[in-house]
Amino acid sequence: MTERKNDDTALEALFAEARRESAPLPDDLFARIMADAESRLPAAPAASPRRQSRLAALGAMLGGWPSMAGLATATLAGVWIGVAQPSGLSDLGLWSGDGVQAGYELGDMMPGYDSLTGEG
Template sequence: MPMSDKDQDLGGLGAFFDAARAHPPAPSPDLLARVLGDAEAEQIWITRRAQPAAEAPRAGLLEQLYRLLGGWPAMAGLTTAIVAGVWIGTALPEGVSGSTEAAYLVDITPEAVFELAGDF
């Protein structure tokens, strides 16, 4: 049998619900004392925690950069990339040295010639 808001027939349980509503349970004094004790302890703990702690010394610039980049794993990868970039950028391959070195170096604007020893 489907129930709806208008159909409140609970099969004879209404009398039991009415009796339970007439005598609501009250907490025991022991339970109330324990709850109040826990609440006071929590208030004390919160006030102690709310007190400002001594300020930690500020981190230096390098430590801030270290934390910003993500710690030692990131710093190791960054260092490796820097070293590899400097090495690749400064060491010419063996096949380029000699007469073909000029072909390796490309001048973007050949008409912009800088004369270091100009005519006076």
């Protein structure tokens, strides 16, 4: 029994020594392993697209620069119409609240029946 215990103790001591024995890899083996790794190095994935500014992202969402140019032109035209108020528009009286109220009723916008009542 005691002998068995001694054997176990001796064995444990040998195992403990073996566990401590951890030498680094020999240089030439390390170099061979790294050469293998380099030859099998997977290609790095393509770099992620450059982060866009919010304006650029909005532009892209609306269809790119041709659409943006059209949109800008339309905006400028709207502003110009609002500011310059072409004479043709003022004649309609649409820009005066009173004019709209006084000059036009809903029925005025409806098609007339005159053409149906005429002889023919």
